[in-house]
Amino acid sequence: MKALLPALAVSALLAGAVSAKAQDAPPPQEDWVLTSIPERKATLALAEFTSGVTLVARCIDGAYDLFITGLPEAPARATTRDLGLSVGEDAALKTTVWTVGEDRTTAFSRLPAMVARQLAEGGELQIVAQGPDHRRYRFIMALNPSSTALEQTLTACGRPLIDPRDKDTEGDGRETLPALARWEIVPRPRFPAPVGGRSPTEGYAVLSCGAENDGRLVNCQIESEWPRGYGLGREALRSVDRARLRLNDEAAAAGRRLEDGIIVFSINFRMD
Template sequence: MPRFRALVCLPLLIAQPASAQEAVADWDLIRDDRQKMVMAYTVFDVGLGITFRCLDGGFDAVIGGLPEAGNRDQRPLSLAFGDDPIPHAHLWNVAVDETMAVSPLPAPLARKMREGGRLQLRVPDGAGEGRTLRYDLELPASSSAIDATLTACGRPLVDPRDAELEGLDEQGLPGGILWVRRPQPEWPSARRQYAKGFANVTCLTSPDGVLRDCVIETEHPRDGGFGDEVLSSVRRARVGPAEGEGPLPIRRMYFQVSFVMDGYSNAEDRERRRRSREAERREREAARQGD
């Protein structure tokens, strides 16, 4: 079995506002039965494009046309809808094409974006180090195209639990909850082997700390087996209260597990390992204080 590391993650320059596209009934839709693909997309005159895709059961959301991410596996993006305040940036995964970013939670994003309306997007360091690039876009509403991608992947068209994700911290944990035992997946035994990959998963907490009703929100590469391996390891994972004792509330949470074969690393991998070790150190200290 190959050795690897599994890591559970975690001045303003303004672009010209994007003009609203001409009124359209829906997003563009492509179906390819041979590839088992359904894809909805829309493009803007500032060069950005947004795509939702169901490919052979895997669901993805991608923003393309961004400034190149450089030698990084993840990049921070902030999205706000309507006149909502800009939230803290969340980490998106960088695709092979470094101008494309992959959402960690594609289905909730699809259900939100199909409403259309104003979208504010900020790209930290997008205009150079220390300078944030801002886009102000007008999303066309989608009456059926985005729904077609969700349906093709068996994702619900309405999920009231989406609201619970808005209050999660950068680690994907609800307030007052921390890891007691993190998922410890093995390297997947998929037919095709990759040097690295990731899987993003949402779960519901239980009063006893067990995670249940877990769903693979997105994974890459799609045929690497990373998502299934994370789901298998979740059975042994546990969460607990950050302070004191007692049962946990039933809340939705999400996390990402990144797989990296030993010997393969770049600057972003090393920084993510540092953050992961720091998070684990804080959790150990919190657990000792609670004893």
């Protein structure tokens, strides 16, 4: 996968971002700054930190993104990277998968609305990323809670400010299923028809779905997709209508049920 998810032209706001270790003492709390670009149908919220890290949440013409810039550079040719993330004083650090941007110090969330809702709660924010020297860099920052600017980006894209599905979610947008389940019938998406005579050769859509005890996926939502504008998310939704899950052996032995949570996974598209 080559140049991924080009950022909106906010280079003046993001210029000069470089990776750096966070200070030992907690820095002052930062708030989000709201920016509107009507001609692009865009609403953006930005939070910049002295560590060089910048967070951007944006709604552009109905599509929602959240990305981090100023991270240690991702390894060459990597299209995804793992970031540790926690929000709140007592929150556990959770490893999540992010898509590497065209600028390799930038990473795009595969669950942007969910992460935005976490960030809106404010408090201590920790990000852990591996650098090109194979060292782990930890950034410790502070965000003001209940950011109006961040909430406006969610509202602009029709995303809820509170979603009860978040607390029951398993998975972080990888192609593999979370440990709870395995595929009984694998989804087989088709590439949608070209748009304007063009069609991507590869891409992905991240879905969050409930499940019935018989393995059917229900109430699926598109969390993110790349590239946009080609209907990959819609095709991914169609493909899961025919797919089926089943519990893995360990989950079944532990008395787990498919319908107990929300399962997050990606469906990848590749042109043969």
